[in-house]
Amino acid sequence: MKKISIDETKLPAVMEIIEKAALLMDEKDCDSDKEAKKELGELQKNLREITGNKKIKINIFQAYWSYTDLETTARRALMPPPMKSNLSNEQLKEIVLHILKFGEGERDWWLEYLEINTGLDNLTDYIFYPDLIGLDFDATLEQIADKIIADRK
Known part of the structure; x- marks a missing residue:
């Protein structure tokens, strides 16, 4: 990454x-x-x-x-505008597993990047409110990443 x-x-x-x-x-x-x-x-x-x-x-x-x-x-x-790329499931998972380690501006960039590359316009719900997308509120980032991969368009 x-x-x-x-x-x-x-x-x-x-x-x-x-x-x-x-x-x-x-x-x-x-x-x-x-x-x-x-x-x-x-x-x-x-x-x-x-x-x-x-x-x-x-x-x-x-x-x-x-x-x-x-x-x-x-x-x-x-920061450069996030662009669409051929994001593999492994790359997507790596970003999700590290997303909370970024500062606010960079985290926002990565969230927008993930939205563009997954087609999920409610991606912040996955990260910050996993209970809104069918996971437990205290879901792990690994579980969240797996759900994003399953739901990507």
């Missing part, structure tokens, strides 16, 4: 862009205020350039502070 690396030198700039955008969206109506909309568009353009992710949408960071911190958010923005 590969480690997801980011360009640490870009982290301060990404943090600044996200913080400015979040404050702007919190303080102004960026849909009807033309100046605010223009400024937000520039911030999005800058974020896309620095991250290299042409599909990233700045509005997803509107209230990042309600669920995480700025550095984690910026690190996640710098």
Whole structure:
């Protein structure tokens, strides 16, 4: 399983862009205020350039502070978008068995990666609420991995 690396030198700039955008969206109506909309568009353009992710949408960071911190958010923005790959059952199991060892941003990336590669849009239920998908609440990660493999589409 590969480690997801980011360009640490870009982290301060990404943090600044996200913080400015979040404050702007919190303080102004960026849909009807033309100046605010223009400024937000520039911030999005800058974020896309620095991250290299042409599909990233700045509005997803509107209230990042309600669920995480700025550095984690910026690190996640710098990670490449998860892609579909030919994930074997063994590789899938390895990811699930190690998923809770990752920090928040990297764990979120791996969860999204697993969703894309299993076709299970409720994958977080498997990991964090196994009782919702037919397992015991205290199911082991091995049992969870086996259930994900059995249910993958």
